[in-house]
Amino acid sequence: MRLRGVLLATVLLLPTAAPAADPPVNDILIRLDDRRARAAGIDVARVQAEAGTAQTMLPGTVMVPPQQLRVVAAPAAGLLEAVLVAPNEPVKAGQPIARLRSTDLLEAQRTYLQALSAEQLAQQKLTRDEQLFRERIIAERRLLTARADHDFARTTLQEREQYLSLLGMADSDIRALRDSRRMAAALTVVAPEDGVVLELRASAGERVAASAPLFAIARLKPLWVNLQVPLAQAMAVEPGTRMSVPGTPAQGEVVRLGRSVDPATQSVAATVQVEDGAESLRPGQVVNASVALRPNGTPQWRVPAGAVVRHAGRSWVFVKTAEGFRAKPVTVIAETPNATSIRAGLAPDDSVATRGILTLLAELTEVYGG
Known part of the structure; x- marks a missing residue:
């Protein structure tokens, strides 16, 4: 509120430019003579120039960084038999970090072997029908059917092989399964890349669901x-x-x-x-x-800590003039309990208000809003 009988201040917009660090805004002149300023308890202090690069804490x-963090999940539901690494331990890509026993793995291997047998049978049938067709014993339609059956069997086999890869079986393990037809009851979980184990999210002996997170590994x-x-x-x-x-x-x-x-x-x-x-x-x-x-071309100054106020999303100081005070937007660089470093278009002989600022802030609010 305006203080009746004490301050009958008027305000006037001055078309001066704002500091380079702030969006353009007009300074605001608050007309106030010395007698009324003293009655409002307004004190002033001279600004001090600062040079060089300012430091702030x-x-x-x-x-x-999110792109460097990998969460290793259980490829299948099962029993976590062993955890092979400890928190904060560095790991290399492909290094075994856990062993999981899973019935899902057994089922996936069984369907893979079935698909392998079906593909081999379809291949043999296709080879036989191609020979019979060359000898003109069978019609072309039967050969086309045999080719389609073989393509379907081969696609099914590739699908089952990719599923085994998704479950964490290495290519060498899949080749061994193809050659020996002996199924493995457990699979080894490996580190997807070089990094450090930041977190263990499961313990040995714990049953885990498919896709349950087991480890967090990160490049640091x-x-x-x-x-x-x-x-x-x-x-x-x-x-x-x-x-x-x-x-x-x-x-x-x-x-x-x-x-x-x-x-x-x-x-x-x-x-x-x-x-x-x-x-x-x-x-x-x-x-x-x-x-x-870093300096940006705008002069840098040190003022008492109480000289800077925050209003309408900006920082302001009130510079003493012959007519009263000029509200000027500034950029705060650093703050301490006793002083504030600012960037603003000030002069070495400028003084700013350090006490009684609420009176000036009320005048600023009437004109600038907020």
Whole structure:
């Protein structure tokens, strides 16, 4: 509400340009003489110029990129006879990691052998009918029927062979089954690729259903660090921004900045891909990351922590002028309990309001909305 008898402030739009880091927006002039400013308890402090690359600390969580995580599932229902690896153990592609005894496997082998016998019989019949047709003993129609029967039997055999592969039987095991016709009661589950076993989801002696998850295996380089960027600083973080984790050799750069805001923390997620020093991080680890914010051509300043306010999705400071105060949108770079680093089109002799800001914020709300 407007304070009657104390502040009879008027506002005026000034057509000055916004900082390069913010979308274009007009500065807003709040007319207020010194006597009324003192009555409202408004204090000011001069801005301090900053040079070089700003550093800010942001919390983050280490995670495995989704494309590097593989979940190994049970190829068939059965009894998990043995688990051959332990959590955090490195594995190679094709390495045995579990042994599963399954009646489904026996049934699949039985139908495969039946299809194998049927295909061999159809092949023999086709060979005989081709000979008889060349000797003009049978009609062509019978030969065509024999060919169709053989094609069907061969397709059925290929289908049964592919099913055995889906159940986890290696090509060498399928060839041995074809040659010896001896069925195996258990199959070996192997690692699909090089990586580290992050999680065991079943134990030896446990009965599992088909497609039940057994292991989580991941490649741990590169890793991602999901940073929580306060909304006020989101404009200062962009793809390519460098990040490091103090106390470790881990460093990387931002590859993606989220478009949605977490309603609980009012932060934006920034994904950092860590190549160098990734081995010093662990999935699930919570870190405090140092983010280097590169200069973008807009001057950088340090102001008291209470000088920056958040309104209508933007950060603002109130710059002292001869007519009163000018509300100016800024980009927050870093925050500490005592000071805030900002980017804005300010001058070295500018002063900003540090106390009594609620009065100025009320005037800003009337003009700019929110």
